[in-house]
Amino acid sequence: MNLFSDIRxxxxxxxxxxxxxxxLPPGLETAAVTVEPPRDAAHGDMATNAAMVLAKPAGKKPREIADVLATRLTADPRISxxxxxxxxxxxxxxxxxxxLDVLKVALGQGADFGRSTLGDGTKINVEFVSANPTGPMHVGHTRGAVFGDALAALLDFAGYDVTREYYINDGGAQVDVLARSAYERYREANGLEPEIREGLYPGDYLIxxxxxxxxxxxxxxxxxxESEWxxxxxxxxxxxxxxxxxxxLALLNVRMDVFSSEKALYGTGRIEAAIDRLRAAGLIYEGVLEPPKGKTPEDWEPREQTLFRSTAHGDDVDRPVxxxxxxxxxxxxxxxxxxxxxxxGFDQLIDVFGADHGGYVKRMTAAVAALSNGxxxxxxxxxxxxxxxxxxxxFKMSKRAGTFVTLRDVVEQAGADxxxxxxxxxxxxxxxxxxxxxxxxxxKDNPVWYVQYANxxxxxxxxxxxELGVATDDAALAxxxxxxxxxxxxxxxxxxxxEWPRTVEIAxxxxxxxxIAFYLYDIASELHSLWNRGNDETSLRFVQDGDLAATSAKIALVRAVGVVISAGLGILGVTPAKEMR
Known part of the structure; x- marks a missing residue:
């Protein structure tokens, strides 16, 4: 149940x-009509821009449309x-x-309250982490892993058919460096002094x-x-x-559905076939690129390369393949x-990249547009x-990693949740x-504690x-x-x-x-505020001594809040706290 969609x-x-x-004249396009919370809650529960977006195509003044629309809407018992x-x-x-009817729906649907059919089974691939297989994950990977996993869970909750995927970058020179670094640790294991020369991976994790x-x-x-090993x-x-x-990844409770290997693409004809597909579309040619910004003619060597005409699909320059x-x-x-x-057969693709891949966005977007014909x-x-x-x-660097703070360092000190x-x-x-x-x-300044404390x-x-004899199962509370x-x-x-179903769809x-995290903090704040007001106004306390009916109603409200907090934390991959210690 999305009350905002119902009112729209x-x-x-x-x-x-x-x-x-x-x-109104016939045939007006209403796709841009919205119903959402007003910027100032004092103005009402919801606001619609209908009169504003329809005024010009209707040839009328916005207030003229709004006045008639207001009369029609107030004829409905849902609008006071x-x-x-x-x-x-x-x-x-x-x-x-x-x-109040929304509370009944929340109690009736439980963990499924807020689930949406927005995705309508659309197949969507979320590729995230995809760290080079050369060492433990660092803190940057941690954020990418959490974001990708939560995004996948959110999309699943919103009705998409989601696949979580990890692309193993095992086809480049970095895995040769890994092999040479591991070989030095192999020599060390055999009693020899390792030669961790510049360019090799120095971390103790290879011991x-x-x-x-x-x-x-x-x-x-x-x-x-070396050629033999x-x-x-x-x-x-x-x-x-x-x-x-x-x-x-398991420390963060992240599980991938698919691991794909870059190395597996070589020697299979897949790279050649992909490039030939672009060539058939007239997007592959032999040419010479302009020198990069900051280069002078003296230190730039123009050479002919095979190029992808990525500018045909929105990129700034064509890219060598x-x-x-x-x-x-x-x-x-x-x-x-x-x-x-x-x-x-994926209908949508999402790639989660580190900030250092900003220059890669347009070329990859162009390639996907070209390969899929948009x-x-x-x-x-x-x-x-x-x-x-x-x-x-x-925070100090990790000696074990050699050059960076690892995911394990963070989780061991702060916990996965x-x-x-x-x-x-x-x-x-x-x-x-x-x-x-x-x-x-x-x-209160710590969002995770504040939300967990509410739960x-x-x-x-x-x-x-x-303990006082109030039935607290969801069916009774409904x-x-x-x-x-x-x-x-x-x-x-x-x-x-x-607001929960609407928040899910917007996110x-x-x-x-x-x-989702912002919403959870807001609803936790509302709950704590109501709890604190009960210290002064006894009628607002959730348990009303001697009044079973009032207590049941208030517990129903509290339990409905618990339903959405648990669902939201579930999307974020966080276990709801039953008690605080």
Whole structure:
């Protein structure tokens, strides 16, 4: 049940009636008509822009349309008042019973309240993390993993058919560097001094890999040239790193549906086929690119390359897919990989990239548009950096990783639930500070604690009511006399519950799971406010001694809040707290 959608449907029906009555010209387009909360809650419960967007095509003044629309809407029992404001906005007030009916729906649907058919089974692929398999995941990967997983859960909740995918970048030179680094640890395991020269990976995380290589090969590889061990150790070390990465993801409760390998694209003809598909569309040619910005003619060597005409699909410049020596650029296998996703029947693609991939967005979007003939949209979400602090100071680097703070470092100190929630308290393209002291403090300024405390309070109230003999199962609470909830503060909390389905759809459309975290903080604030008012106004306390009917109604309200908090935390991948310790 989305009450905002229901009232919008009422507005659209009223507009249709106005057309039939000759009060509006026929055939007006109403797609831009919205019904949403007003900017100022004092103006009403909902506001519609109908008169504003229809005035010009109807050839009428906005207020002229708004006045007639207001009269028609107030004839419906769901609307208690309709007031024209400003140039023609229409503010609506709903009968209180409409908000209370939402509570019954929430209790009746339980965990499914707010689920949407918005996606209508659309197949959507969310590719995220996709870290190079050269070491443990760092804090930047942590934010990308949390964002991608929460976005996938949000889209699933909104009715999409979602696949979580990890693209293993195991086809480039970095895996050769990994193999050489692992070989030095293998030498170390055999009692020799490792030569961790510049350019190799220095982290201690490769020591167990070296020991595992010794257990498998003994000292048989020590005297062999690189050409004889590179391929085998590369595969061994890559598999070991992927096992480590899977373990890191498991710490965050992230599970992938599919792992795709870049290396698997080579030698299969898939890269060639993808490029040939673009060539058949006239988008591949031989040419020379202009020098990059900042280059002078003296240090720029023009050379002919095989280029993708990405400018035909919105890119700033055309992009090379093959080098002058005949080797594929790193872009070519990525084109093939995205064609594979299109070929697998996905209707939409989402890529979650680090902030350093900003220059990659237009070229990849252009490639997907060209490969799918514009049928499959690609949305690239960039994840900005995370700055870590502890005791007011930047958090120290991880010795084990060698060069960065690992995901494991963060989760071991803050916990998976705190880490996940806090990583979603900012929009993905905004920088985020992660202060270990602040994310663990028990205060209103800590969103995750504040929301969890609200859920714990709800459980405490339910337990107390049950001990007093109040039936607290959802079916019984749905039958409570909710008309007893007549205080403005109680109705405000009910209105916040009613916003949940709308919030889900807005967040899903925008691909913005942080909106769920914001909503949870807001509804937790409403609950805490009502709780605190009960300290002074006894009639607002959730348990009313000697008044079973009033208690049941108030517990129904509280439980409905618990339904949406649990659902929202579920989308964020956070376990609701039953009690605070």
């Amino acid at each position: 449907a009422l507005v659209i029906d009223a507009l249709a009636q106005m057309e039939q009555a000759g009060e 008042a309709a007031e024209v404001a400003g140039p023609g906005f229409l503010n609506l007030r709903l009968a209180s019973g409409e908000w 167990p890999v070296g020991e595992a290589l010794k257990a498998k090969y003994g000292d048989s590889l020590l005297d062999k040239p 590179l391929v085998e150790i590369r595969e061994f070390a890559t598999n070991a790193m992927m096992d480590m990465i899977r373990g890191d 093959m080098k002058s020596d005949g080797a594929w650029t790193y872009f070519a296998p990525d084109i093939a990989y995205h064609w594979d996703k299109i070929d697998r 049928r499959v949209p690609l949305d690239v979400k960039l994840i900005q950096l995370v700055k870590l602090f502890k005791n007011g100071e930047p 705190v880490t996940r929630f806090h990583m979603l308290t900012r929009k993905n393209d905004a920088a985020l500070d992660f202060d270990f002291d602040k994310v663990l403090e028990q205060s 714990a309070r709800i459980n405490s109230v339910l337990k107390k009511a049950s 039958g409570a006399d909710l008309a007893l909830l007549n205080h403005p503060a109680e109705l405000e909390l009910a209105k916040k519950v009613a 899903a459309r925008a691909h913005e799971p942080h909106r």
